[in-house]
Amino acid sequence: MGWAIAVHGGAGDISRSLPHDRRQPREEAIRHCLQIGVEALQSNSPPLDVVELVVRELENIPHFNAGRGSVLTSEGTVEMEASIMDGNTMRCGAVSGLTTVVNAVSLARLVMEKTPHIYLAFDGAEQFAREQGVEIVDSSHFITPENVERLKLAKEANRVQIDYNAQPIQNDTKKEKPCANGDSQIGTVGCVAVDSNGNLASATSTGGLVNKMAGRIGDTPVIGAGTYANELCAVSATGKGESIIRGTVARDVAALMEFKGLSLKEAADCVVHERTPKGTVGLIAVSAAGEVVMSFNTTGMFRGCATEDGYSEVAIWSDAQVE
Amino acid sequence: MGGWAIAVHGGAGVDPNLPLHRQEEAKQLLTRCLNLGISALNSNLPAIDVVELIVRELETDPLFNSGRGSALTEKGTVEMEASIMDGPKRRCGAVSGLTTVKNPISLARLVMEKSPHSYLAFSGAEDFARQQGVEVVDNEYFITPENVGMLKLAKEANAILFDYRIPNGCETTCGANVESPLHMNGLPISVYAPETVGCVVVDREGRCAAATSTGGLMNKMAGRIGDSPLIGSGTYACDLCGVSCTGEGEAIIRATLAREVAAVMEYKGLGLQEAVDFCIKTRLDDGKAGLIAVSKNGEVAYGFNCNGMFRGCATENGFMEVGIWE
Numbered sequence: 001m002g003w004a005i006a007v008h009g010g011a012g013d014i015s016r017s018l019p020h021d022r023r024q025p026r027e028e029a030i031r032h033c034l035q036i037g038v039e040a041l042q043s044n045s046p047p048l049d050v051v052e053l054v055v056r057e058l059e060n061i062p063h064f065n066a067g068r069g070s071v072l073t074s075e076g077t078v079e080m081e082a083s084i085m086d087g088n089t090m091r092c093g094a095v096s097g098l099t100t101v102v103n104a105v106s107l108a109r110l111v112m113e114k115t116p117h118i119y120l121a122f123d124g125a126e127q128f129a130r131e132q133g134v135e136i137v138d139s140s141h142f143i144t145p146e147n148v149e150r151l152k153l154a155k156e157a158n159r160v161q162i163d164y165n166a167q168p169i170q171n172d173t174k175k176e177k178p179c180a181n182g183d184s185q186i187g188t189v190g191c192v193a194v195d196s197n198g199n200l201a202s203a204t205s206t207g208g209l210v211n212k213m214a215g216r217i218g219d220t221p222v223i224g225a226g227t228y229a230n231e232l233c234a235v236s237a238t239g240k241g242e243s244i245i246r247g248t249v250a251r252d253v254a255a256l257m258e259f260k261g262l263s264l265k266e267a268a269d270c271v272v273h274e275r276t277p278k279g280t281v282g283l284i285a286v287s288a289a290g291e292v293v294m295s296f297n298t299t300g301m302f303r304g305c306a307t308e309d310g311y312s313e314v315a316i317w318s319d320a321q322v323e
Numbered sequence: 324m325g326g327w328a329i330a331v332h333g334g335a336g337v338d339p340n341l342p343l344h345r346q347e348e349a350k351q352l353l354t355r356c357l358n359l360g361i362s363a364l365n366s367n368l369p370a371i372d373v374v375e376l377i378v379r380e381l382e383t384d385p386l387f388n389s390g391r392g393s394a395l396t397e398k399g400t401v402e403m404e405a406s407i408m409d410g411p412k413r414r415c416g417a418v419s420g421l422t423t424v425k426n427p428i429s430l431a432r433l434v435m436e437k438s439p440h441s442y443l444a445f446s447g448a449e450d451f452a453r454q455q456g457v458e459v460v461d462n463e464y465f466i467t468p469e470n471v472g473m474l475k476l477a478k479e480a481n482a483i484l485f486d487y488r489i490p491n492g493c494e495t496t497c498g499a500n501v502e503s504p505l506h507m508n509g510l511p512i513s514v515y516a517p518e519t520v521g522c523v524v525v526d527r528e529g530r531c532a533a534a535t536s537t538g539g540l541m542n543k544m545a546g547r548i549g550d551s552p553l554i555g556s557g558t559y560a561c562d563l564c565g566v567s568c569t570g571e572g573e574a575i576i577r578a579t580l581a582r583e584v585a586a587v588m589e590y591k592g593l594g595l596q597e598a599v600d601f602c603i604k605t606r607l608d609d610g611k612a613g614l615i616a617v618s619k620n621g622e623v624a625y626g627f628n629c630n631g632m633f634r635g636c637a638t639e640n641g642f643m644e645v646g647i648w649e
Contacts, residue, residue, distance in 0.1 A: 122445040124546010215447010224579035259590035
């Protein structure tokens with residue numbers, strides 16, 4: 001036993017030829033956020049505080065699809081969502097449709113702690129944010145040039161798709177559009193943590209799906225889909241929201257452990273490799289016993305983990321680099 | 324296969340002092356919905372179509388808390404939400420924050436079938452509704468005088484509840500009449516409006532579906548989302564079963580109640596009624612909720628741990644039951 005923590009910056013079709021300048025800052029950021037979480041656990045911070053702290057940090061870093069750096073809706077705006085869950089009490093909080101709140105995960109925590117509700121969204125959530133005095137900014141703060149570009153490419157791809165259907169083009173290379181940064185599907189950041197007493201917590205945050213319809217809600221704020229924690233484990237998922245919702249991914253990892261007696265790793269692998277379509281899902285999870293697992297069926301997942309006995313790892317694809 | 328089966332609900336947590344004529348009205352509506360579902364199933368309408376049909380009927384009737392007759396937000400407006408799930412491929416659709424859409428469950432279905440997403444909310448959902456050409460009306464259409472009265476009582480009850488918590492022995496100032504031992508979602512049962520309507524169906528082909536729709540919690544904060552539109556919490560359907568829940572939203576979400584019924588059937592091999600009983604007894608802690616469920620084998624079951632649940636169920640072999648209390 002001992003503490004354990006894992007962090008992710010999104011699972012998706014991350015090309016192995018991702019240029020160094022797109023890869024290195026993210027690896028560095030994961031390493032940095034992991035370190036923040038480790039230090040907090042070492043100073044006996046409760047896991048609920050740790051996951052919030054780490055996800056706040058990830059939200060503030062513009063390289064990931066959450067907070068600043070969120071992908072854009074089809075209207076070129078940002079709509080952020082997040083959720084957080086405490087394993088012991090199974091209390092949870094979630095928010096959607098945020099446009100000015102700097103740290104969605106913190107607002108989710110306030111919903112959990114300061115309201116009789118679990119989930120607030122859009123105008124109601126923004127109003128609550130102002131009542132709580134959380135940090136808010138002009139929504140342009142969250143928009144980065146990379147995401148403006150991603151949206152443009154996504155819209156063009158849709159147009160190409162339509163053209164392709166209208167006039168059969170024998171040009172397969174058209175479908176293989178060169179993603180400017182090879183990661184237009186990147187979704188979500190998350191953190192799971194357990195302390196040496198087996199207290200568990202999970203938090204997830206995102207800008208959602210690039211070019212999504214305004215008002216689209218994904219798996220991230222849906223308890224049991226993108227986020228879950230109970231007395232057995234804490235899970236944060238990432239990938240194609242619609243698949244994660246349908247697969248109740250985060251809950252299923254815990255359910256397999258509880259009802260079928262699977263280990264954390266067996267449960268995570270079962271959900272990711274047997275119960276969800278390839279190319280759609282990744283997740284991080286920790287167990288009350290201090291184990292950690294990071295599992296994905298996509299090309300890659302930006303991730304990192306560390307345990308009290310000194311193990312730590314930061315990686316993108318499936319050949320892990322041990323730090 | 325075991326033939327078709329259907330269950331409907333109009334919410335869990337009922338005022339024990341509900342006047343008899345109101346109880347009668349509720350039973351008549353449930354009976355009417357069951358009969359509608361039964362004819363549809365006898366004409367081989369697929370489960371997904373039947374659940375939508377029945378929930379539309381429940382939304383349109385002002386009696387229960389969905390569509391017209393929805394509970395009001397703290398601002399006196401209506402914000403409706405719903406979700407629907409089709410067992411065979413676990414396709415799903417959900418909506419929240421609707422203010423003008425006459426039948427939220429139908430919009431949820433359109434999200435499932437006509438959009439690339441699973442869940443749309445607030446103005447994005449309203450825009451989608453207009454693109455799809457569904458019937459829209461003014462927000463006032465959904466508001467009933469009864470619920471305006473209930474909102475006022477809820478606000479008063481919250482004020483009294485708040486006073487009661489001041490540790491200065493203010494018992495004399497608390498309206499003792501409102502002091503009911505039964506509470507749900509923080510409101511005295513006489514003021515709490517059961518949250519939801521729902522329908523679960525298995526058709527003759529063994530396909531399960533589930534649908535849930537609500538106006539949400541009386542006096543809720545604007546923007547509050549409950550369990551009803553959350554797949555896995557208020558609604559769930561897969562190859563094995565279809566489930567729709569109602570009651571205290573927080574408890575249902577924490578328990579991921581609808582998914583839980585299916586998970587214990589799948590992972591522990593429990594039968595439908597066992598699974599329902601297990602979840603109601605062990606997954607809710609202090610929370611109060613109820614649910615209806617059907618299995619692919621043509622069974623129907625329900626359970627609740629609160630004071631009453633408006634419900635009805637029927638199976639192809641002629642069984643039919645409508646009830647409110649234990």
